[in-house]
Amino acid sequence: MNGLTMSPWLRWYPVWLRNVRVWRKLLGPALLGNIGEPLLYLLALGYGLGSFLGDLEGLPYVVFLASGMVCASAMNTASFEGMYSAYTRMAVQDTWIGMLTAPLSIRDVLIAEVIWCGTKSFISVVAILIIAGLLGLVADVRALLVLPIALLLGVCFGSMALVVTAVARNYDFFLYYFTLLITPMLLLSGVFFPISGMPEAVQVGAKLLPLYHAIAMMRPLMIGGVPQDVLLHLSVLIAYTLIAFPLATRLISKRILT
Amino acid sequence: MDTYTDIVSLDGLSKSYAEQCVVNNISLSVKQGEYFGLLGPNGAGKTTTLRMLLGMTPPDSGVLNVLGHAIPEQAQQMRCNIGVVPQMDNLDPDFSVIENLRTYASYFGLKPHSAAMQQRIEELLDFANLRAKAEATIESLSGGMKRRLTLARALVNDPQLLILDEPTTGLDPQARQLIWQRLRELKRAGRTLILTTHYMEEAQRLCDRLAIMDHGRIIAEGTPANLIEQHIEPHVIEVYGAGLNKWLDNSTVSSQERVERLGETAFVYSHDEAPLVSELCQIDDLQFLHRRANLEDVFLKLTGRELRE
Numbered sequence A: 001m002n003g004l005t006m007s008p009w010l011r012w013y014p015v016w017l018r019n020v021r022v023w024r025k026l027l028g029p030a031l032l033g034n035i036g037e038p039l040l041y042l043l044a045l046g047y048g049l050g051s052f053l054g055d056l057e058g059l060p061y062v063v064f065l066a067s068g069m070v071c072a073s074a075m076n077t078a079s080f081e082g083m084y085s086a087y088t089r090m091a092v093q094d095t096w097i098g099m100l101t102a103p104l105s106i107r108d109v110l111i112a113e114v115i116w117c118g119t120k121s122f123i124s125v126v127a128i129l130i131i132a133g134l135l136g137l138v139a140d141v142r143a144l145l146v147l148p149i150a151l152l153l154g155v156c157f158g159s160m161a162l163v164v165t166a167v168a169r170n171y172d173f174f175l176y177y178f179t180l181l182i183t184p185m186l187l188l189s190g191v192f193f194p195i196s197g198m199p200e201a202v203q204v205g206a207k208l209l210p211l212y213h214a215i216a217m218m219r220p221l222m223i224g225g226v227p228q229d230v231l232l233h234l235s236v237l238i239a240y241t242l243i244a245f246p247l248a249t250r251l252i253s254k255r256i257l258t
Numbered sequence B: 001m002d003t004y005t006d007i008v009s010l011d012g013l014s015k016s017y018a019e020q021c022v023v024n025n026i027s028l029s030v031k032q033g034e035y036f037g038l039l040g041p042n043g044a045g046k047t048t049t050l051r052m053l054l055g056m057t058p059p060d061s062g063v064l065n066v067l068g069h070a071i072p073e074q075a076q077q078m079r080c081n082i083g084v085v086p087q088m089d090n091l092d093p094d095f096s097v098i099e100n101l102r103t104y105a106s107y108f109g110l111k112p113h114s115a116a117m118q119q120r121i122e123e124l125l126d127f128a129n130l131r132a133k134a135e136a137t138i139e140s141l142s143g144g145m146k147r148r149l150t151l152a153r154a155l156v157n158d159p160q161l162l163i164l165d166e167p168t169t170g171l172d173p174q175a176r177q178l179i180w181q182r183l184r185e186l187k188r189a190g191r192t193l194i195l196t197t198h199y200m201e202e203a204q205r206l207c208d209r210l211a212i213m214d215h216g217r218i219i220a221e222g223t224p225a226n227l228i229e230q231h232i233e234p235h236v237i238e239v240y241g242a243g244l245n246k247w248l249d250n251s252t253v254s255s256q257e258r259v260e261r262l263g264e265t266a267f268v269y270s271h272d273e274a275p276l277v278s279e280l281c282q283i284d285d286l287q288f289l290h291r292r293a294n295l296e297d298v299f300l301k302l303t304g305r306e307l308r309e
């Protein structure tokens, strides 16, 4: 007779590995998206727009932008994975229901999903770091420290995305989340320009959201500096995760274990 | 060693959705090695009952025990030792046939590339007649092949108990026969099985014991032979033809029997068929068919003949 052969701490692993294996099958297009898009932004905006802008906060614009792109890409990758892909596995392919007839709980499955979101953010940041490194936009080896932050950022945005997935009735629903939260965050958290010139209210708003805090840690690391208030920034990302993940678990349990 | 007498027992189980009572105070037990069938029309509450058994739907009330585990509290441990064929296939479309088996094994903490698992997967491919399709995509499989793969997948963990929700619905007769044959082979291996179906032939051929369910209640229970004996006359004569109305109006023989009319056919249920048969032989404008009563007759008597969608 079989006992529970897996440690409760590791039950997420086979589900995560399943996602890795599927991702590997479509490696070509996946990597093209990871590398191609940020490369286009850096070339077109960084060098193109940058040539009109001159320096920003003492940095060439393309360097400023590269560090912002790292965060934006980590956020987008995890959000897409936690919404479109997770929704497909939840509601279209019944993949999760299949897993739940094995000795896995919905929590095991969702832990795997958010770790996978973090993993994808990590991969996309590795890709951008390589490009930025080749273009000479990275100061020194300290930039590698952005990788664990990218993982946490992915877990955070993955958890938030799962909350949206839990209540979504179709793919179109995700546009609300993108339009109302992700895009404003992208534009107002300092990815493309410093927010110091923005109205006070906007600055306060940005600081209440997670992306700002990720940038506040990652940008200094990319340009050879030392980030300030690391504990505060990490706490914000962790707080969002600790609120979003249990909420997503509850909502999804309610939805599929009726 | 676990000590329990029934592999599955449910007592006073109920479940409502909104206002509708979908499973209404049912009690059942299934013994080691038994093949048990849950029979019922669409919407009877079969799938909901199985979902509660698996710990995937919390019951409103009732006590549930599967393989010695209290459900839903200990459902996760319990699921180590069962195999499930859900009503809707949920094979992983991103993987090939063999990858589906390997991936599913990994969810049980089994090492998909160990020598023992490799061999088990080979055996399962043979069992499911899918060896030639090992590398095929799920998309390219026929309905019967998908069902067989789902059955093979349910066996990767060598389960004690198999739970199948309408395993052959929508399959052609050949595909259905092959699944039946496989399920009978599993029986020889001593496994316990619970299946739901609305095919009487499936129930009659596979199940040692049946419960007929309708509107969330169990309305009859027993071996197939028992159910026929208890609930229906042993002989059925199906009568049709131009003279049907005239015969029903005038025949003194038929007026003593239970007659059910379905469109152009009258079903006459009888304990003593001889007088009927000899009378019918003399009427030119009637055709008839005499047969033994079967489960279908019991089912239709108990659940009625109106269409369920």
Ligand SMILES: Nc1ncnc2c1ncn2[C@@H]1O[C@H](COP(=O)(O)OP(=O)(O)O)[C@@H](O)[C@H]1O
Pocket (backbone or CB within 6 Å): A258, B017, B022, B040, B041, B042, B043, B044, B045, B046, B047, B048, B049
């Ligand atoms: N999640 C649900 N929410 C609301 N109603 C449900 C749900 N699941 C099943 N039902 C209803 O419960 C009844 C029994 O369904 P089910 O158990 O699937 O029956 P069966 O498997 O016997 O066809 C049906 O009327 C169905 O519409």
Ligand SMILES: [Mg+2]
Pocket (backbone or CB within 6 Å): B046, B047, B048, B087, B165
């Ligand atoms: Mg059903």
